[in-house]
Amino acid sequence: MDLIIDKIKNLEEKINCIKNPNDDYNAILFDVLGIIQEIVSDVSTLNKNYDEINDYVTVLDENLGNIEEELFGFEVEESEFEDFEYLDISCEVCGEQIAIEKSLLNEGSSLECPNCHNKIKF
Ligand SMILES: [Zn+2]
Numbered sequence: 198m199d200l201i202i203d204k205i206k207n208l209e210e211k212i213n214c215i216k217n218p219n220d221d222y223n224a225i226l227f228d229v230l231g232i233i234q235e236i237v238s239d240v241s242t243l244n245k246n247y248d249e250i251n252d253y254v255t256v257l258d259e260n261l262g263n264i265e266e267e268l269f270g271f272e273v274e275e276s277e278f279e280d281f282e283y284l285d286i287s288c289e290v291c292g293e294q295i296a297i298e299k300s301l302l303n304e305g306s307s308l309e310c311p312n313c314h315n316k317i318k319f
Pocket residue numbers: 288289290291292293310311312313314315
């Protein structure tokens with residue numbers, strides 16, 4: 198990212214140099230074309246880097262899927278995971294929604310509402 202910031206500063210300096218009223222139009226045009234060429238080259242480099250990062254993330258995601266499959270016996274979909282492990286409980290006093298892990302839901306246990314501190318029994 199520092200490289201990009203340096204590039205932008207460099208381009209800004211070049212643009213400021215063009216604003217010299219003593220230069221003739223051909224010289225200005227030549228400088229402007231040079232700057233445009235540089236921008237085009239930078240954008241194509243950025244695009245290439247983006248493609249590489251995108252490919253890398255795709256591979257990481259596939260690997261993570263494989264690890265999940267090894268650990269849980271199936272590839273975990275995030276929404277399924279929540280339905281599987283958590284239950285939404287609402288406070289009868291203030292209506293606050295609290296996600297609680299199913300294994301903590303024992304008969305006669307209670308939970309303090311983080312919003313109004315009401316003890317919720319279940
Ligand atoms: Zn509450």
